[in-house]
Each structure stands twice: as C-alpha cells, then as structure tokens.
Amino acid sequence: MSHAAAVESWLAYSRPLLPIQNPLWAFVHNNILLQWEDRPFRRAVREAAALYRARPYESERFFRRQLRRGRVERATLGEVLLARWPAERERPRDAEEAVVRFLAEPDLGDDVPPERLVPGPSAEHLLRYSVRDRPLQDWLVPIIASYLDQGLAPWPNPFASEGLWAFFVASVESTPTFGFEWAPELKARLRRHRERGLGLEELIHEEVRSVASADDAASYVLQTLFVLKGWSGMVWKLESEPQVAPAEVPHLELKEWLAVMLVSMHALDEALRRDHPHHRAPVYSRNTIGLGRLERWQEAYERSFGAQLLATLERDLARPLPRREIAAQALLCMDDREESMRRVLEGPGYDIETYGVVGFFNFDMNFHALGAGRASRQCPPVVEPSRTIRELPVDEGGQDWARSRTADKLGASLALALYLQSRTLVRGFFVSLLAGLLSFLPLVFKLLLPSRVHVWRRRLQWMVLPRPATRIEIDAAGGYSPEEQAQIVRSILRTGGLVRDFRSLVAVVGHGSTTNNNPLRQAYGCGACSGNPGKPNARSYALLANRPAVRARLRELGIEIPDATLFVPFFHDTTLDEIELLDRALVPPERLEEVLALAERLQRAAKVNAAERCLRLLPRQAPRSPEAAYEHVQDRGHDLAQPRPEYGHNRVAACIVGRRSCTLRSFLDRRSFLVSYDPTIDPDGSVLRDAVLGTVPVAVNIAMDYYFSRVDNDGFGASSKLPLNVVSLLGVITGSKSDLRIGLARQQIELHEPMRILVLMEAPAERIRALVEGHGRLKRLVHGEWMRLGKIDPESGAIELWSEGEFRPWRAVWPEAPILRDAELAPVFDRHRDHVVGVAGGRA
Structure with a gap:
C-alpha cells in the first residue's frame, strides 16, 4: 500500500469517530456519541471513555448518595444485581442480600475489562497527557484559531489559499526560541523533514510508523486527533461542510491538521523525554476501570425513574377523564418545556385543548429574515432543508x-x-x-x-x-407549491390527531429563548428548528392553514376545516415566559378582539408557568405570585451576568407518543416530551411513522447531549460558562488557550438526571415493531439500548416494555415497581424530593 493510501485509510477510520462540531451559530443538540450508535450502548461508552478521557457514568459516590436519599430504590438495585450476578460468586438468597454484599464488597461486579489507550506496544511511546497537554495547547491553539478565524482578527489570513501546513511551517520558522522550551526540537524535526523532501503523506506516514506498528497505526492516528478533539472535529466539519462557516473557510484538510499535530506532539515528546525519562503513559484508560459496577448502578438509577413513571401512568389511565369545555385549540411544540404550559392551558379558566407537534411544523426550509446576514436552518438536523424562504417588507x-x-x-x-x-x-x-x-x-x-x-x-x-411590517414569501420561485402547502398543513393536523371538531380559534405556537451575553444560546432554542426560534415556522403554518385554496385541497383529502376557524400564530419565549402575537395585521378586523382575548389568556398561562419554573430556579425564595415570577424570569433573561437564564431540557427523561388522554390526568413535572398521535385514525401505521421519526430522534439527541455533558462535564461537556471565551467566531474555549469545547456548559446541566430516554408509544405492538425494524437508526437505538421502549395499548391502556426482543407486561419486567395510591405523587415528580445536587439560584 502506498503512503498516500495508508494515510487515507487511517483518516477514513478516524473521521466518523470525531466529535460532531458545529459553529456557534449553527449549534444543534446531538448525541455526542452519534458515531458509536452502531454498537451497544455499554460497549460504545467504554470505548468512547478512553478516547474522550471522560467518565461514561456518574461516580459510585454519586450513586451511593442517590441510594441513601431514595432516588435509587433498594429493591430495584437488588433486582438489577440478581439479574447480573457474577457467576463465580455465591448467589445471594434475595435482593436485599445482593444489595448489602454489593455495597460491602468494592470489587463485586467489577467484571468489565478496561480499555487500552492504544492496543499493543505503541502505548509505551506516549507520555502522560497531563504532562504535555498544556504546552501543546499553548503552541497549537493560537495556530489553528488564527488560521480558521472567521472575523475576529483585523487582518486577512495571508495563507488562506496555501493551506494549514504552509501556515504552520511559516509559524515555526518565525517563532523565537526565547521562552519556548521545546522550540529547538520542533525546528530540528521540521528541518529534517524538509531536507529529505518528504511530501505531506510521506511525512505523516513516517511520523506515525515511528511510534506505532502497522496494526496500531489507525488507532494511533485517531488518538492523536483526540488530543485536541474539539479542534479536530471542527477542522473535519469545515472541510466536509464549508457552507456552515460563518464567513469563508480557508483551504483546509484534516490530513494537514494531523501532520501539524504529529510533528508538534513528537517534538514535544522528544523534549519531555529529555526532562522526564521515566515518565510513561499507562496502558489502560483510568476512565474505563470499574465500569461493571457503574453499569449496574446506572441501570438501577434509570429503572427507578421508569418504574415510578409507569406506575403513575398506569394509575391515572384507570381514572375517568375530566369533563371540560373547550374554548380554543393550540398546536405547541412537543418540547418538554411546554409540558407545564399545556397543563395550565388545559386547566380551569383557560379551557384550551392542546396538541404536541414538531416545532418546525414540517417546513424543511432555511429562513432568511429581513435584514439578516444569512439564512437560518428551521428544521431538525436529520432533515435537509430543500429551499430558502424569505421575509420581505410589506x-x-x-x-x-x-x-x-x-x-x-x-x-x-x-x-x-x-x-x-x-x-x-x-x-x-x-x-x-x-x-x-x-x-x-x-x-x-x-x-x-x-x-x-x-x-x-x-x-x-x-x-x-x-x-x-413584513410578510413571508412562501409562493415565489423556490417556495412551496400549492400541493406541498396543503400536504404540510395536513401532515401536522393528521399526525397530531386534530382532524375534526375544530374550534373557532387555533393557536399555532412556536417557541424560542431570549438570553443575554450567551454564546451557547442556540442550545436553549427550539430543537426541531436546529436551535433557532420557531417564529417563521408558526407564521408560515398559520398563513397556509388560513388559505381557502389549501382548505379546499384538505377537504378533498378528508379534513374539513370550518370557514369560521382561524389559525393564529404566536411565539412563546421559554426564558421570559412571554407570549407574542405574530402577524397581527393579517387578523380580520372583526376577529381582532377575539384573538386579543386568546393572546391575553395565553399570557396569563405563561405567568403561571413562570411561577412553576421559579420553584426550581429559586428553590429557597420562589416568588409568591405569577406576576412576581414573571418579573423575575424577565430580569433573568435580560441579565448580562446570569449564566442560568433557564434550565432548558434539564431533567427530561421520557418521550410519550400518543393521545393527550394518556397523560392528561398525570403530573409529569416537565420531564417528558409529549407528542400527539391518534392511533384510531392510522389504519396503516404511516401516521405513527411520521409522528415518531420527526420527534424521537430529536428527543434522543437532546437526552444524550444532556446525559454525557452531565456525567463528565469536563470530558464530554464545555465545563463552566464563566471562563469560556468565543474563539474564531466558531466555538468557545476555556481561558485563552484550550481545546475547542464540546457539549453543554455546567450551568446548563446542573439539575439534570443523566439517563437514557424512555419512549412510550400508544400503538399496537406489531405496528411499533414494524416501524423499529424498518428504520435504520431507530433499530440501532432500540436494539443497542440507547433508549428504552414501551407501549400503551390503545384500547385497554395496558403498558408493556420492550425486553429481550419482545413486548412484555411492564410489571413482569420490573416486578419491584411501586403501586401508587390515588393522591400519591411519585418521588421523581416531587420537587420537594429533588435529589440532584446543583446550584439553582445564584449567578456564579
């Protein structure tokens, strides 16, 4: 194999495993280990822990604290231990004995072998990361940040067309040796390569093979790139998708960045061997030691929550539905932050029937707002925008x-x-x-x-x-055809189950978030709109749903919308809990008073929602009235010094796809995505497919982003917001010279309980099974245990769990689950029994 072919094969192995990096403006929630989803969850997190130098689970100290506080049920832990009891150990008599022995014997369950850093003898050539991290970052970060700069620097990049390697060579040659302890080794190494006339591929091949065998070369290259994994991920992102850059990407290739890292690392290793001749790297990753015990703890932690959720739903499904008058209807995002808002709207004094739909309202579009420098993506990461819709002045x-x-x-x-x-x-x-x-x-x-x-x-x-005043140009060339417009409106109504009994007003509510001085603000936006506000989507949907031509086509398709029904777009700011009426000029004058009354009702509900949020934002001094709570969240969102404007998706742990009747009687404490789906109008399963594929992957991405950022915020996340600085208009670094951070900041995940998401679908078992087996990613998520799957029978309300390849009654799978009394609130939904340690009220 030629040197070029060998290098390309090493890079081909590494590219899919690099962190998914997006520039700040295009941040989206992703499963940080998305590339590992082809492996079972337990195996994937073990392998990733070694590369990321991060814990894949919370610590045993954390889990023991949860056991003492009752968040992990002893009975649940015992059942988990019995199911995975080591064969070489004497089996306990019962679950309680299993727990006692597990707590008393630190090596019990430690049956998962740790991961090697690099297989084979090449590990002997690596110095400890902690020794070389700082000097390597001090040298390489300014180089890559300067080269990739998108507008912070006052001068243009003179090497933009020549490439990163040329920029690196010029930087080495012009760098003085004073204060740069390993400059002689670096300059000498580069000079030797140049004197021999090595091409880039030959140089990379020689550097890799000087420390790694042929069998270990690909792994060594991957581990080299992961020394600065954030920057490596960004280089690959900009090389493969240059259109996501805020401005213009200079000539960029991952192999040039690899060459820069190899030469720099090996020169630094030379210098460190001189000063630390006996300082060698461990063969095994310390982050993968003792994972067998932590796997069992994590299973019990998730199962304790799941059992209480299912016990709550089981009890409430047996209760009669409350009788209520419906004054209006509302389409809201399935976002967990809207769960509390929907609870308020459906209560006495509001009488609004709500539906949880995809927040992008099925518009696969980029949106170019009036006066904006570039278009924003208004659909999920898994959907490729097919067109750009513009906002124009009237x-x-x-x-x-x-x-x-x-x-x-x-x-x-x-x-x-x-x-x-x-x-x-x-x-x-x-x-x-x-x-x-x-x-x-x-x-x-x-x-x-x-x-x-x-x-x-x-x-x-x-x-x-x-x-x-502005309008959305949705009909022009490049917009949506009349048939596409009707299909978009139909898809939301049909998927959500709103196909009959329309009220005179239907609120179409997009959502977003207002924060100040926050480079990570995209993480608080609408996940279905790729972190952007859902305003244009709500405006576009209401515009189409009110068109006579669209309604005429819907009538042909079996959905009769009365002439008196008016769709009205609103925007819910989930940080400020503020409701904004959109496109007021399009409201018929004779309906304006009715629409303003609906807007006032929505705003009253948002203030009550703010009061519920403040119970956790300010647990010791929560405001005493909705008005006071509203004033507090207004200040919080506009405060320059506030690192916690809201808590985003903290504590989300479930996604329920079904009719609102499944959850209407239950208090879920903003812990579940709620996706509306009516199995009675879905004879062939096509509606279920649309409801699930547009929401569940997004829910899994969000849950996994929060999971990994929580279990090890330094390794998988962005650490504290306070020392973060924007670099190159691409991302954030800690201080002035660090790796480009990935994941979420500490202040975003403090209240989160790290768990894989539990997805419940109200549909027949065979329909769910066909959907899972027929969709590649969904199949990997279910069979690889990246999510838990359950079903609610549409006729009986019986709940079953996916276990060992089939659906089984959930109490047969989790026999230790509690039976809740009528008025009993499960501890996982009781704020007075919150068990996550985090700072809720302060600024720092």
Whole structure:
C-alpha cells in the first residue's frame, strides 16, 4: 500500500469517530456519541471513555448518595444485581442480600475489562497527557484559531489559499526560541523533514510508523486527533461542510491538521523525554476501570425513574377523564418545556385543548429574515432543508423600510469600526477609554434593571426606527407549491390527531429563548428548528392553514376545516415566559378582539408557568405570585451576568407518543416530551411513522447531549460558562488557550438526571415493531439500548416494555415497581424530593 493510501485509510477510520462540531451559530443538540450508535450502548461508552478521557457514568459516590436519599430504590438495585450476578460468586438468597454484599464488597461486579489507550506496544511511546497537554495547547491553539478565524482578527489570513501546513511551517520558522522550551526540537524535526523532501503523506506516514506498528497505526492516528478533539472535529466539519462557516473557510484538510499535530506532539515528546525519562503513559484508560459496577448502578438509577413513571401512568389511565369545555385549540411544540404550559392551558379558566407537534411544523426550509446576514436552518438536523424562504417588507418602497435598512448599515459599520479601532496600539487606548465612559451608566442600569432597560431600549428603537411590517414569501420561485402547502398543513393536523371538531380559534405556537451575553444560546432554542426560534415556522403554518385554496385541497383529502376557524400564530419565549402575537395585521378586523382575548389568556398561562419554573430556579425564595415570577424570569433573561437564564431540557427523561388522554390526568413535572398521535385514525401505521421519526430522534439527541455533558462535564461537556471565551467566531474555549469545547456548559446541566430516554408509544405492538425494524437508526437505538421502549395499548391502556426482543407486561419486567395510591405523587415528580445536587439560584 502506498503512503498516500495508508494515510487515507487511517483518516477514513478516524473521521466518523470525531466529535460532531458545529459553529456557534449553527449549534444543534446531538448525541455526542452519534458515531458509536452502531454498537451497544455499554460497549460504545467504554470505548468512547478512553478516547474522550471522560467518565461514561456518574461516580459510585454519586450513586451511593442517590441510594441513601431514595432516588435509587433498594429493591430495584437488588433486582438489577440478581439479574447480573457474577457467576463465580455465591448467589445471594434475595435482593436485599445482593444489595448489602454489593455495597460491602468494592470489587463485586467489577467484571468489565478496561480499555487500552492504544492496543499493543505503541502505548509505551506516549507520555502522560497531563504532562504535555498544556504546552501543546499553548503552541497549537493560537495556530489553528488564527488560521480558521472567521472575523475576529483585523487582518486577512495571508495563507488562506496555501493551506494549514504552509501556515504552520511559516509559524515555526518565525517563532523565537526565547521562552519556548521545546522550540529547538520542533525546528530540528521540521528541518529534517524538509531536507529529505518528504511530501505531506510521506511525512505523516513516517511520523506515525515511528511510534506505532502497522496494526496500531489507525488507532494511533485517531488518538492523536483526540488530543485536541474539539479542534479536530471542527477542522473535519469545515472541510466536509464549508457552507456552515460563518464567513469563508480557508483551504483546509484534516490530513494537514494531523501532520501539524504529529510533528508538534513528537517534538514535544522528544523534549519531555529529555526532562522526564521515566515518565510513561499507562496502558489502560483510568476512565474505563470499574465500569461493571457503574453499569449496574446506572441501570438501577434509570429503572427507578421508569418504574415510578409507569406506575403513575398506569394509575391515572384507570381514572375517568375530566369533563371540560373547550374554548380554543393550540398546536405547541412537543418540547418538554411546554409540558407545564399545556397543563395550565388545559386547566380551569383557560379551557384550551392542546396538541404536541414538531416545532418546525414540517417546513424543511432555511429562513432568511429581513435584514439578516444569512439564512437560518428551521428544521431538525436529520432533515435537509430543500429551499430558502424569505421575509420581505410589506411595502418595499416604504419610508420605514428605507430608514431601517440605512440604520442597519450605519450601525454595522460603526460597530465594526469601534471593534477594529479599539484593538490598535495607540488609537485603541483612546477609543476604549471613550467607549468605556459612554457605556458606564447604561451598563450599570442594565445590571441593576435588566428587563426595564430592555423595554426602554425597545420602545426607543420603535420610536426612532420603527421596524417595517413584513410578510413571508412562501409562493415565489423556490417556495412551496400549492400541493406541498396543503400536504404540510395536513401532515401536522393528521399526525397530531386534530382532524375534526375544530374550534373557532387555533393557536399555532412556536417557541424560542431570549438570553443575554450567551454564546451557547442556540442550545436553549427550539430543537426541531436546529436551535433557532420557531417564529417563521408558526407564521408560515398559520398563513397556509388560513388559505381557502389549501382548505379546499384538505377537504378533498378528508379534513374539513370550518370557514369560521382561524389559525393564529404566536411565539412563546421559554426564558421570559412571554407570549407574542405574530402577524397581527393579517387578523380580520372583526376577529381582532377575539384573538386579543386568546393572546391575553395565553399570557396569563405563561405567568403561571413562570411561577412553576421559579420553584426550581429559586428553590429557597420562589416568588409568591405569577406576576412576581414573571418579573423575575424577565430580569433573568435580560441579565448580562446570569449564566442560568433557564434550565432548558434539564431533567427530561421520557418521550410519550400518543393521545393527550394518556397523560392528561398525570403530573409529569416537565420531564417528558409529549407528542400527539391518534392511533384510531392510522389504519396503516404511516401516521405513527411520521409522528415518531420527526420527534424521537430529536428527543434522543437532546437526552444524550444532556446525559454525557452531565456525567463528565469536563470530558464530554464545555465545563463552566464563566471562563469560556468565543474563539474564531466558531466555538468557545476555556481561558485563552484550550481545546475547542464540546457539549453543554455546567450551568446548563446542573439539575439534570443523566439517563437514557424512555419512549412510550400508544400503538399496537406489531405496528411499533414494524416501524423499529424498518428504520435504520431507530433499530440501532432500540436494539443497542440507547433508549428504552414501551407501549400503551390503545384500547385497554395496558403498558408493556420492550425486553429481550419482545413486548412484555411492564410489571413482569420490573416486578419491584411501586403501586401508587390515588393522591400519591411519585418521588421523581416531587420537587420537594429533588435529589440532584446543583446550584439553582445564584449567578456564579
């Protein structure tokens, strides 16, 4: 095999396993180990733990604390231990004895072999990561950050067309040796390669084979890239998908980055061997030692939650449905943050029937907002946008539009000039001084009165530069055809089960999040809209659903929407708990009062929702009224110094696909995605397929992102927000020189309970089985135990769990599960018995 072919084979092995990195503007929730889903969960996390240098489970200390507090049930732990009791140990008489012995014998259950860092003798050539991490980062991070820069630097990259390797060589040659202890080894190594006239592939081949055998070479390359895994993932992302870059990507190849890392690492190793001749790497990854015990703990932890959830649903399904008057209907996202909002809306005094649908409302589009520099992706990561829809001013020649456009250009030019001038040697001092003096008082007010300053600023903007009225251009070339428009409206109504008994008003509610000074704000947005606000989707759906031509086609397809029914778009800000009426100008004048009354009802519900959220945001000093809670979340969202504007998907652990009657009587404490699906109107399973494939993969991605970021926030996550800095307009690093961070920040996951998600579907067993077996990723998720699967019988309400390849009655699978009394609240839904240790109320 030629050197080029060998290098390509090593890279082909590594590329699929690199972390999935997106620039900040395009952040989406992903299963951090998405590339490992072709393996069973337990095996995948063991292998990944060695590469990521991270724990795949919480610590035993954490689990023992959960056992003492009752979050892990002793009976559940005992059943798990009995099912996986080591064959070489004397079997206990019962579950309680199994628990006692497990707690008393630290090596019991330690039957999972640890992972090798690099198979074979090549491990002997690696120095400990802790010794070389810092000097390697100090050298390489400024190089890769400068080369990939998307606009922070004042000068253009002179090597953009020549490549990263040329930039690296020039950097080595121009770097002084003073203060750079291993510069002689680096310069000498590079000089030797150049004198021999080695090409890039030959250089990589020689560097790899100097420390690794032919059998170990691919693994060694992968492990090399994982030394700076975040940057490696970003390099591969920008090489394979340059269109996701905020600006323009310079010439970039992963093999050049590999060459840079190999030469730098081996030069540093040379220097370290000189100073630390006996300091060698361990053969085994310490993060994969003792995983057998932690696997059992994790199983008991998840099973304790699942048993209480199913016990709650089982009891409540046997109770009669409450009688209620329905005044209006609402389509909301299936997001777990809307679960509490839906509970309020369906209660007395609101009387709104709700449906949980995909938050992108089935628009596979990019959306180019008026005045935006680029289009935003408004569909899930698993859906490829097929077109770009634009927002246009209603009156393109109007005075408001001309003034707004001129002001935008002047504002952007002024901001850029201040940014660049503040970083010059002489002018920067005076510009920074003047800007600092002018911004001092506004900054003080913004810190003391964040929400009020926001309101004042917004009013001033509207007075000076009113934003023009806009419309969504959905019919033009590149938009949706009349047939596609009807099919989009039908798909949401049919999947959600709203095909009859339409009320006079149907609210179409998109959602998003407002945060200040937050580079990770995309993680708080609508997951189905790739982290972006769902405003354009809600506006587009209501626009289409109100069209006579669309309704006429729907009538032909079997859905009769009365002429009196009006679809009205709203936006729910899940941080501020603020409801915004969208496209008010499109509301018929005679219906405006009715629509405003609905908007007021939604806003009242949002304030009650804010009060429920504050029970965890401020557990020791929760506001005493919905109004006070609303004021608090308003301040929280606009506060520059607030690292926890909201808690996002913290504590989510389930996804229930079925009619609202399955969950209407249950308090689920914002812990479940709720997907509306009516099995009675689905004779062939096609509706179930649409309901599941558009939601469950998103739910799994979110749950896994939170899971891994929680179990080891340094290895799989972004660590604390406080020292994070934006770099190259691509991502965040800790301090000034670190690996590009992946996953979620510590303040985003503090209250989360790390578990694989439990998915329940209200459908016949054979229909679910056909869906799982017929879809590649779903099959891998179920059979690989990346998620748990259960079913609710549409006729009897009986609940079954997927176990050993078939559905079985859930109490036969989990015999230790509790039986709840009528008024009893399961501990996992009781905020007074929260067991996750985290900071809820402070800023730091």
